[in-house]
Amino acid sequence: MTVHNDTVEAAQATPELEQPWEELGLKEDEYGRIREILGRRPTDAELTAYSVMWSEHCSYKSSKTHLRYFGQTATEEMNSKILAGIGENAGVVDIGDGDAVTFRVESHNSPSFVEPYQGAATGIGGIVRDIMAMGARPIAVMDQLRFGPADAPDTKRVLPGVVSGIGGYGNSLGLPNIGGETVFDEAYLGNPLVNALAVGTLKVEDLKLAFASGTGNKVMLFGSRTGLDGIGGVSVLGSANFEEGEERKLPSVQVGDPFAEKVLIEACLELYGAGVVDGIQDLGGGGLACATAELAAAGDGGMRVNLDNVPLRAENMTAAEILASESQERMCAVVAPENLDKFYDICAKWDVTAAEIGEVIDEKDRYVVYHNGEVVVDAPASTIDEGPVYERPFARPEWQDELQRLQPVERPEDLKQALLDMVSSPALCSRDFITKQFDRYVRGNTVKAQYSDAGVLRINEETGRGVAVSADASGRYAKLDPNMGARLALAEAYRNVAVTGAKPVAVTNCLNFGSPENTDVMWQFREAVHGLADGAVELGIPVSGGNVSFYNQTGDEPILPTPVVGVLGVIEDVHQAIGHDLGTVDEPEVLVVLGETKDEFGGSIWQQVSGGGLNGLPPQVDLADEEKLAEFFVGNTGLTAAHDVSEGGLAQAVIEMLLRAGKGVDLDLSKVHEDDFVALFSESASRAVVATTADRVDALLIRADELGIPAATIGATDDSAELTVGGVSLAISELYEAWSQTLPELFGHAVGANSVVE
Structure with missing residues (x-):
């Protein structure tokens, strides 16, 4: 015919x-x-x-x-190591000695709502082919996921299929999944975000x-x-x-x-x-x-x-x-x-x-x-x-001023219950239900993945050179202030890479927004682009490429503006990569908070979990402070653990460091902030918790002082297996139980949908 x-x-x-x-x-x-x-x-x-x-x-x-x-x-100096940049299938970065790395993140949002398994699976397949098209061998994938409320019926339809699709495709390809992020928010109900990131390696002369x-x-x-x-x-x-x-x-x-x-x-x-x-x-x-x-x-x-x-x-x-x-x-x-x-x-x-x-x-x-x-x-x-090319009209929304007025922050009557509520919340609970469906160590070059601030991969088996990659975003921050929200996403990804001991060298992005025909959305988009671009200049690292996803909305209601920002860093010897689990040495470890803690709760997880809604200004980040923090970690071999402080504040960071350590700690937060509540749950930027042995504390504090980084000693690990703070004590086992059960209880119906990789 x-x-x-x-x-x-x-x-x-x-x-x-x-x-x-x-x-x-x-x-x-x-x-x-x-x-x-x-x-x-x-x-x-x-x-x-x-x-x-x-x-x-x-x-x-x-x-x-x-x-x-x-x-x-972007300056000429920033772009000097970029072999292929904006407009190409993926950004390619020269990392030295003839080695190059390519990475990119792209959306597969709408197909993943329509048919979750295949939508997510082909999102992985597509981003991997972008890496292949640069002449590179794909070596790892990551994912950035956003869903509606964790207990919503449609989330129970979409999330298991998306997770199974990512694992089913990536595992079958033999590519390790080295990290990601899963966020739940009412704004994504009916329009989930499935952003897939891939990393590849090649020799400089093999670029296509x-x-x-x-x-x-x-x-x-x-x-x-x-x-x-x-x-x-x-x-x-x-x-x-x-x-x-x-x-x-x-x-x-x-x-x-x-x-x-x-x-x-x-x-x-x-x-x-x-x-x-x-x-x-x-x-x-x-x-x-x-x-x-x-x-x-x-x-x-x-x-x-x-x-x-x-x-x-x-x-x-x-x-x-x-x-x-x-x-x-x-x-x-x-x-x-x-x-x-x-x-x-x-x-x-x-x-x-x-x-x-x-x-x-x-x-x-x-x-x-x-x-x-x-x-x-x-x-x-x-x-x-x-x-x-459209010059879409844009205007600052009339409702922005009212949104930015911070409502009174509800303080906990029961600190112990507050800590349990936070760690068990869908925002902060264990992602093991998701990540254990992904193979993380296939190919044998994964150094850090699960329970790590950034995924760390060995690139050169002879020299030990490797890369660290992280991708981050907060739609809550970006809704309050899209320019600062984009800067905060950049800052967190940059910090996550830095705390592993890697030097951040390049940025990629996936900008997820509502309809461009909405003047509010276009203003959000423009502000986020300027925040990210200006932030990259301030940090001196180039934006190597990106992706834009518009029309993310159900009916007339757009999602939270979600600029996902990925950062690639280089670590000269992956054997020196820093993890965030305590208890890796036999002696007590002293915990030190780096950076300044302020009373900043706009867009915070505490605000969300305590029922405070979304209002106020997000944390204000000075990227010069992020540079200082990154400099602190480069070549610092005296640390036994390090963890960035971000969602959930210092409380979440310390708890995550303790969960698998078999150790306890009695925290004294008086040097962090005069108010223990602020010290525990504020989400001020440019902070990290580091651990070292007692004989190295003075050297650590001197190094921080030389770089102009505020530093406060908050306690040392002990054998109590309890977290003590603010006059209350919790068994780490109790925290672990609360942290680990949330997603299995919500999505247990989907167990067996995909093989679990231990």
Whole structure:
């Protein structure tokens, strides 16, 4: 059976044919602009290509104008170690001695609400292919998750599927999951956030980029066959608001096969090693339309594509469907004719399907696509790739001033109960139910993962050099003040990396916001971008890339503005990495709080758990203090443990350090703050708790003083197995019980949904 094509010739002959531009997510003026570019109405295939490429997910049409601020503020010195930056598939950082690391975080929010398992699984698959497209071997993944209230029925539907999807795909790939964050808040009910981060390693000279050059070079599609799954997936779903009942949009969600991706990784690495790939692009959001148009737009010629050569797994697919399909585990390469035989041989070795689907032509920017022998697309590649740029109106919300008025902070009548309520809250309780579904040590290079402030990986087995990675965000802080909220996310990720002993060197981000057509949201977005960009300049580390996810809302109610910020650090010897568990030495350990504690409760977990709502100003961070703190940890081998102070305050930090230690401590907080309540639960930034042996305390305090860091000794570990503070004592076993049972009790129905990796 021959599939009907709406050809370019037919489009010229039927200029007034009605087309479903609105259903494809285009605005009326955008459709008019496409007609103006082409000088006629678009074909079905062209309309599809423009619609997916001009979506928010692919084009950044509402965010570009603000994202330029990163480039306007970054200095040449900051970018000196960036081998590939903003605009590439992933940022690549030179970490020294010929080694490079690539990392990126990207959203898969809407698909994960519609079909949690496959949405999350293919989010992992997609971010891993971004890493592969830089010429790197993927070596680890992380995740940033946001759900509605932990006891909400829809959270019980979404969370188990998302966690199983992340574990099912990542574990099957043989990639360790080295960390992440799970947050529960009413604002994410009906619009969860699933942000996936991946890390890869490569030699500096092996860097690959996405462009098509060299007239006569062949365009090769390899990997899985193309099917009907994922049509209108992240590209269209990511540009739409959800209404009740839309969780059944199953055909739009891609279906992943991690074992196909595993062999694709190995095939790619061998292809790179053989030197037969001139340009490379992964297929993710926007499918083949995106991959080929981007390659053509970035190259020095044009491109001819023949869809008749695309390996399919569904019958009678139209040209539009082939172009828009977001079927997983596919890559697109540009290969010189003399290297084709070698290319095919390597793909055959790995049992990876490969097909020549086009070639580079000597017509700059021309993008021509054939199907059934007829031309179905003939357009300038750059106009498909670049999309419109919107200067969306933005304004500080009228309600912002009222929101920032701090309501009286309720103080606990029973401190013991308050400590138990905090550690058992969904905000602060154990994530073991989630993290034990992930393999953390596969590949043998994981140094720190579970119960660590940042994931630490060995990169060079000869020198011991490694990297530390953390990603953080607080939508509560960002709602109160999006500029400061972004700075606080940067500060926490930076601090989490620093307390392991690593030196922070680069930033990535995933900016999750509501509708860009909402002036309040656009103001939040602009403020967050400026806060992050200015903060990076103050810290002197570059933003290597990022992702924007808009339309995260249910109906008219946007999520909390959630700028997820990832930081990569370098540690010269992973054997010196610092953990946060006490009890690793036989003698008592003295605990010292670094940094200043202030009465700061706006957006805090105490405010949330005690029923205080969300109000006030978030903690105010001076990034110069974060720099001092990071400097304290570099090369400091006298520490037995270190833990950042963030959500839940000092109380949570100390409890987490004690939970697995078999030790106790009697805390004296008088030097931290005159008010024990503030000392325990304030979330002031730029703080950490460090531990050392008694003979090294003086040296520690001298080092802190030299750097201008306030330091207060708060106690020493003992064999009591109790936490004593403020006149009350709690057995660590009681705290552990409260901390560990919350998620199993809430999600016990999902036990067995995925294998547990001990």
